[in-house]
Amino acid sequence: MDKFLVLTLVLALALSSPALALEIGGEASLLWSGSFLEDDFAGELTESLELELFFPRWKTLELRYNFLLSKPLQALVGAEEGTYFAKKLYLKHRSKLFHLTIGRQPISWSFGSLINPVDFTLGAEALDKEQLSKYTDAIEAYIPVNWNSNLTLVLSYPDGFIEEPGRMKWGIRGRTGVGGYDLAVNYVHEGENSYLPRQRLGLTLKGDAGDFGVYGAFGLYFDEDMPSSRSYLAGVDYSYNLDYDTKILMQLEYLGIQPDSLEASLKTSLLKMDASDDRLDLLIGSISYPIDYFASLSLVTAVSLDDGSLILGPVYQNTLPGNIDLNAGATFFLGRGGGLFVPDPLRAAASVELSYPF
Numbered sequence: 001m002d003k004f005l006v007l008t009l010v011l012a013l014a015l016s017s018p019a020l021a022l023e024i025g026g027e028a029s030l031l032w033s034g035s036f037l038e039d040d041f042a043g044e045l046t047e048s049l050e051l052e053l054f055f056p057r058w059k060t061l062e063l064r065y066n067f068l069l070s071k072p073l074q075a076l077v078g079a080e081e082g083t084y085f086a087k088k089l090y091l092k093h094r095s096k097l098f099h100l101t102i103g104r105q106p107i108s109w110s111f112g113s114l115i116n117p118v119d120f121t122l123g124a125e126a127l128d129k130e131q132l133s134k135y136t137d138a139i140e141a142y143i144p145v146n147w148n149s150n151l152t153l154v155l156s157y158p159d160g161f162i163e164e165p166g167r168m169k170w171g172i173r174g175r176t177g178v179g180g181y182d183l184a185v186n187y188v189h190e191g192e193n194s195y196l197p198r199q200r201l202g203l204t205l206k207g208d209a210g211d212f213g214v215y216g217a218f219g220l221y222f223d224e225d226m227p228s229s230r231s232y233l234a235g236v237d238y239s240y241n242l243d244y245d246t247k248i249l250m251q252l253e254y255l256g257i258q259p260d261s262l263e264a265s266l267k268t269s270l271l272k273m274d275a276s277d278d279r280l281d282l283l284i285g286s287i288s289y290p291i292d293y294f295a296s297l298s299l300v301t302a303v304s305l306d307d308g309s310l311i312l313g314p315v316y317q318n319t320l321p322g323n324i325d326l327n328a329g330a331t332f333f334l335g336r337g338g339g340l341f342v343p344d345p346l347r348a349a350a351s352v353e354l355s356y357p358f
Contacts, residue, residue: 026051029355036348047073052088062092064105087135099142106134107154109173109186111204111215114284114300115255117231118202118219120154120171120188127300127313128286137161148177158191167191181207197223213237215253232256249288256281280340281305294319302341309335309342327353 027050034043052066066088075082090103110116110125119125124134138156145151152173159167173186188200199222206215219231235253242248257280283305288298295318303310315329330350335342 021056023054024051025054025358027355027357029353031351031353033351034349035346036350038343038345038347046071050087060093060095062094064088064090064092085132085135087132097143099140101138101140101142104135104137105140107136107138107140107156108134109152109184109202109204111182111184111206111217112213112237113215113217113233113235114251114253114286115233115282116204116217117233117255117257118186118200118204118217120156120173120186121158122196127284127302133158145176150175179207181205197221197226197229199223211238230258245293246290248290250286252283252285254281254283279306304335304340307335307337307339307342309333309339311341323356325353325355325357327351327355 029048029050031046031048032043033046034041047070049069049072050066051069052064055063055065066086068085068087070083070085071080072082074080086104088103088105090101090105092099092101107120108124108130109118109120114127116122116125121133121136124131136156136158137160138154140155141153143151143153152175154171154173156169156171157164157167158169169189169191171186171188173184175182175184177183182205184202184204186202186204188202190196190198190200192198201220201222202217203219204215204217206213208214213236215233215235215237217231217233220228221230222228233253233255235251237249237251240248240250258278259280281304283303284301286298286300288296290296295316298315298317300313300315301310312332312334313329315327317328318326320326328351330348332348333341333343333346
C-alpha cells in the first residue's frame with residue numbers, strides 16, 4: 001500500500017471520530033547543512049515537519065503514529081522532492097504477563113554507551129544521535145520476569161514488511177541485575193544479503209564503581225564458512241558539580257574491533273585498514289558543559305589509536321525566546337596519510353538547526 005495512502009487513511013479515521021479525543025504534537029524545524037570538501041563547498045537547506053498522533057488507550061490496546069515529512073514546502077513549489085517516513089505506526093497490547101507490539105516501531109538495545117557494538121541494528125544510535133535505521137517494521141514481545149529481569153523477542157523486516165517480506169531478521173535479549181550491575185545478553189540473526197556475519201552474540205554490563213559509572217560490552221560475530229569477528233568495549237562516565245546549578249558530564253570509552261570476517265576489500269573501503277591488519281582500536285569521548293538554564297556546550301570526539309586520525313564534533317545548544325531551539329554544530333576530520341578519519345575528500349561539515357516543538 002502506498003505510504004501516503006496509509007497516512008491519509010489514518011488521519012481520516014482519527015479526525016472523523018470525536019470519541020477518539022485525538023491529540024497532535026510534533027516539531028517543525030529548519031536545517032542548514034554544509035560540507036567543506038578539498039576544493040569545493042556544498043550547502044543545503046531542509047525544512048521538516050514531524051507529527052505524532054496521540055490516541056487514547058482502549059482497554060489493553062495502544063495505537064501510536066509518528067511520521068516525518070522532509071522538504072514538504074519545497075515539494076509544494078516543485079523545487080525538490082519531499083519524503084515521508086513513518087517512525088512509529090504500531091499497535092501495542094499491554095498486560096501483566098507480556099507486552100506485544102506490532103508495526104513500525106523503534107528497536108534499540110542501547111545501554112548508555114556512545115557506541116553500541118551489539119545493538120539490534122548496528123549504528124542505530126551512535127554518539128548521542130539516532131538514525132532512521134532504528135525504526136523498523138517488527139513484532140516485539142516484552143516479557144517481564146521480575147522487578148529487574150525481562151526477556152525481549154523481536155521479529156523484524158529492516159527493508160519493510162510490504163517491500164521486502166522475505167528479508168527477515170530476528171533477535172532475543174535477556175536482561176537482569178547481578179550484584180548491583182545491569183547484565184544483558186542478546187542474540188541477533190541478520191537477514192540475507194548482509195555484508196556482515198549473519199549471526200551476532202552480545203553481552204553488556206553496566207553499573208557504578210564509587211562516583212563513576214562503568215560499563216562494557218563484548219560482541220561475537222559469526223557465520224558459516226567464515227572466521228568470526230569480535231568487539232570489545234569498556235567505558236566510564238562521571239559528573240562533576242562545579243556549583244549547585246552547574247554539572248559537567250564526561251564520558252570516555254575504548255572500542256576494539258577484530259573484523260576477521262570482513263573481506264579485505266571491505267576492510268579497506270569501510271574501515272580504511274590494510275588487508276593485513278587484524279584489529280581496529282578507537283578511543284571515544286564526550287564532555288558537556290551547561291552555560292545556563294537554557295544553553296550548553298558539548299564536544300564529542302573519536303580517535304583512531306592505530307593511525308592517530310580523529311573526529312572533533314563541537315555542538316552549541318540554546319533555547320531562544322518563543323520556545324525555539326537552536327542547535328549549531330560542526331564536525332572536523334583530522335589526520336594524515338590513509339587514516340580512518342583522514343579528510344578524503346570531506347574535510348569538515350557544519351549545521352545550524354532551528355526547531356519549534358509543539
